[in-house]
Amino acid sequence: MIASKLFLGLDSSTQGLKATIIDEQLEVVYEHAINFDHDLPQFKTKGGAHQHEDGLTVTAPALMWVAAMDLLFGLMRDEGALLANVAAISGSGQQHGSVWLNTEASSVLANLDVSQTLEAQLKSVFSVADSPIWMDFSTTAQCQALEVALGGAQAVAELTGSRAFERFTGNQIAKIHQQNPEAYAETDRIALVSSFLPSILIGGYAPIDVSDGSGMNLLDIQSGDWAPAALEATAPNLVEKLGPVVPSHAIVGTLAGYFSERYGFVADCAVVAFSGDNPNSLAGLRLENTGDIAISLGTSDTVFGSLAEPHPSAEEGHIFVSPVQPEAFMAMIVFKNGSLTREMIRDTHAGGSWKTYDAMLQQTAPGNGGRIGFYINEPEITPTIVTPGISRFGADDQPAAFSPEEDIRALYEGQCLSMRLHAGNIGIEPRRILATGGASVDKGLIQIMSNVFGVAVYTAEKSDTASLGAAYRGLHGFLCKEAHGFVPFADAVSAAPPFTKIAEPDRDAHAVYIAMLPRYASLEQCVVSKNGV
Ligand code: 5FX
Numbered sequence: 242m243i244a245s246k247l248f249l250g251l252d253s254s255t256q257g258l259k260a261t262i263i264d265e266q267l268e269v270v271y272e273h274a275i276n277f278d279h280d281l282p283q284f285k286t287k288g289g290a291h292q293h294e295d296g297l298t299v300t301a302p303a304l305m306w307v308a309a310m311d312l313l314f315g316l317m318r319d320e321g322a323l324l325a326n327v328a329a330i331s332g333s334g335q336q337h338g339s340v341w342l343n344t345e346a347s348s349v350l351a352n353l354d355v356s357q358t359l360e361a362q363l364k365s366v367f368s369v370a371d372s373p374i375w376m377d378f379s380t381t382a383q384c385q386a387l388e389v390a391l392g393g394a395q396a397v398a399e400l401t402g403s404r405a406f407e408r409f410t411g412n413q414i415a416k417i418h419q420q421n422p423e424a425y426a427e428t429d430r431i432a433l434v435s436s437f438l439p440s441i442l443i444g445g446y447a448p449i450d451v452s453d454g455s456g457m458n459l460l461d462i463q464s465g466d467w468a469p470a471a472l473e474a475t476a477p478n479l480v481e482k483l484g485p486v487v488p489s490h491a492i493v494g495t496l497a498g499y500f501s502e503r504y505g506f507v508a509d510c511a512v513v514a515f516s517g518d519n520p521n522s523l524a525g526l527r528l529e530n531t532g533d534i535a536i537s538l539g540t541s542d543t544v545f546g547s548l549a550e551p552h553p554s555a556e557e558g559h560i561f562v563s564p565v566q567p568e569a570f571m572a573m574i575v576f577k578n579g580s581l582t583r584e585m586i587r588d589t590h591a592g593g594s595w596k597t598y599d600a601m602l603q604q605t606a607p608g609n610g611g612r613i614g615f616y617i618n619e620p621e622i623t624p625t626i627v628t629p630g631i632s633r634f635g636a637d638d639q640p641a642a643f644s645p646e647e648d649i650r651a652l653y654e655g656q657c658l659s660m661r662l663h664a665g666n667i668g669i670e671p672r673r674i675l676a677t678g679g680a681s682v683d684k685g686l687i688q689i690m691s692n693v694f695g696v697a698v699y700t701a702e703k704s705d706t707a708s709l710g711a712a713y714r715g716l717h718g719f720l721c722k723e724a725h726g727f728v729p730f731a732d733a734v735s736a737a738p739p740f741t742k743i744a745e746p747d748r749d750a751h752a753v754y755i756a757m758l759p760r761y762a763s764l765e766q767c768v769v770s771k772n773g774v
Pocket of ligand 1: 254336408517518519
């Protein structure tokens, strides 16, 4: 029997490193994850990160990601994972984080010695040992400077897909250049987390892929290459330090001898460009058609989907180049007030029980008699609401008091109306919704979502979509290589398991929400002008 080819997806999230292996029929045949805090305690991280005393700076030790690779591959080898059958590897990295490599790095990478660990060999290749990551909020001054240099927030959004955001890599680079010029001068290559891991795998600098590169405020999303004006406004000599940009399906090299000798991979195993975790989730949910969107309900709620025509906005959201279609785009909006806010209202009114909460939700009707509420448990980014608090309005748009049952409905309806409003503003018009994340099992919330958007809601078999998406992209890149040209991603993943429908819209309820949307938008403006920046 000819052994089936396998495809490995490696997901370096904030908390850990996970491997997912699929076969040619897209069945998941192996999964293993390690957790940074627990399995690599010597790096002293909390949630995979170091929070600094200023309350704004957040970093992760770059060497921890290196040590994690040997640890995970060793465990996989010892468990008998069929590494010799892996034909291609791709991966996923937490977005925006940067890895700073000095002038020694390329020769160390090119000469990995199988008799020593990666950690021992790579410990002195970093010009900045603590990598800034996406949770960092310390670059407001650099963001303002970028927006001034490029003609305002909307100009930055139109060029790079997003207004200047603190966590975006370019603003982190500007800060390091200003505050640590020696380290900047010693830097030979600035990688993203998603280009650093494949650099270890291929024993040389791997390029940044166009989709994760879109999360830097440095890349022109229309040309798919660096934006000279943004580079110039950020720091000197950036083209050389960043290296080239490649499409997300590109093969970036073959696996270094270190990995075949130590772990039993085949010598010609292909490495496909890694990308960011959100782009990989888009791939894992096969959101290739404009109109298929995902709503991930977690600590933060995230709405994302594919788009042919992007509408970058300084007000909300991000546009990335698509990780599965080089000519298309991905839109994404993050809402900070997700599950923790839902839990706060559940604890206040339903004694901590989701069952009681759902029973109370059913006691009010869609539209809540015209009541609209804004529940801001922590500062919100979509829209910008700095001061936490609850604002409740009656049908006459005047401040009002709500019963517990009305509060419960107003929270869910408000969250779904906000998603619909802001997603629409950047061009997301759903045809169907895929719900993922912890709260996607909440039937009451899912039904309101279906009614607000007026489309059916589906769910996927696997909830860990970034890791699965990385494995799918490994297969996709491999098929493009074999075909000597681009293979549609949909063809590569056509054997994937179908999604399950979990809600159909109720047309009467949908009509109620359509009528409510303009009122919701104008009341939101009032809340923003009172509690915003
Ligand atoms: C997206 O812009 C984010 O900052 C986060 O979702 C990170 O990618 C999490 F890893």
